[in-house]
Amino acid sequence: MTPAGGSAMTGEVRIREAERRDLEALAALWLEFMEFHASRDADLAVCDGAEGHWKKWAAGKMESRDSVVAAAERNGRTVGYAVATIKERSPVFKRRRYGEIMETAVTADARGGGIGSRLYDFVMSWLKRKDVDWAWLEVAAKNETAGEFWERKGFRPFLETHQRDI
Ligand SMILES: CC(C)(COP(=O)(O)OP(=O)(O)OC[C@H]1O[C@@H](n2cnc3c(N)ncnc32)[C@H](O)[C@@H]1OP(=O)(O)O)[C@@H](O)C(=O)NCCC(=O)NCCS
Numbered sequence: 466m467t468p469a470g471g472s473a474m475t476g477e478v479r480i481r482e483a484e485r486r487d488l489e490a491l492a493a494l495w496l497e498f499m500e501f502h503a504s505r506d507a508d509l510a511v512c513d514g515a516e517g518h519w520k521k522w523a524a525g526k527m528e529s530r531d532s533v534v535a536a537a538e539r540n541g542r543t544v545g546y547a548v549a550t551i552k553e554r555s556p557v558f559k560r561r562r563y564g565e566i567m568e569t570a571v572t573a574d575a576r577g578g579g580i581g582s583r584l585y586d587f588v589m590s591w592l593k594r595k596d597v598d599w600a601w602l603e604v605a606a607k608n609e610t611a612g613e614f615w616e617r618k619g620f621r622p623f624l625e626t627h628q629r630d631i
Pocket residue numbers: 466498501568569570571572575576577578579580581582583602603604605608609610611613614617
């Protein structure tokens with residue numbers, strides 16, 4: 466494991482807010498991320514044309530003041546990204562406002578070098594600057610890699626989604 470500040474083996478990593486010009490590269494990472502999930506659970510497979518839907522969704526997140534899209538760049542190549550957004554729960558709850566970390570992915574050949582951690586630090590700092598003091602995320606039950614990552618970041622299981630065919 467290389468230090469979280471960069472990767473001596475493969476070049477410096479820069480984390481920055483993504484812009485519209487990044488959408489193509491981010492969509493390619495998103496597709497890789499979704500294929501990773503679909504290979505573990507067919508109910509996470511995406512439809513034809515999904516990339517176009519995702520690009521519209523991501524562009525909206527880039528434009529929203531309540532969301533952030535972070536991109537990780539190494540040697541001019543986009544190697545990871547993360548999306549977080551601020552949400553509010555129903556008024557019935559005492560604690561309502563939270564930040565949802567919606568997507569975090571690092572391309573396969575760049576994993577294990579601290580890039581996921583740096584994307585995480587970037588979106589958490591952004592949430593803190595927005596006075597958000599609680600963070601949530603969903604993890605696919607069959608994603609064997611992510612549980613450990615989030616556990617190391619201090620997340621504990623909270624709500625679980627259960628499903629079945631009818
Ligand atoms: C999860 C993911 C974003 C982590 O990114 P990364 O750059 O590989 O993570 P880092 O190198 O910053 O690792 C951070 C910590 O998590 C641990 N970790 C990361 N991947 C791990 C794995 N597959 N198994 C066990 N621990 C892992 C590291 O050991 C490290 O621990 P440390 O801080 O105690 O040294 C990346 O593996 C990924 O994109 N996976 C596929 C998509 C995905 O699952 N995304 C999350 C969806 S919720």
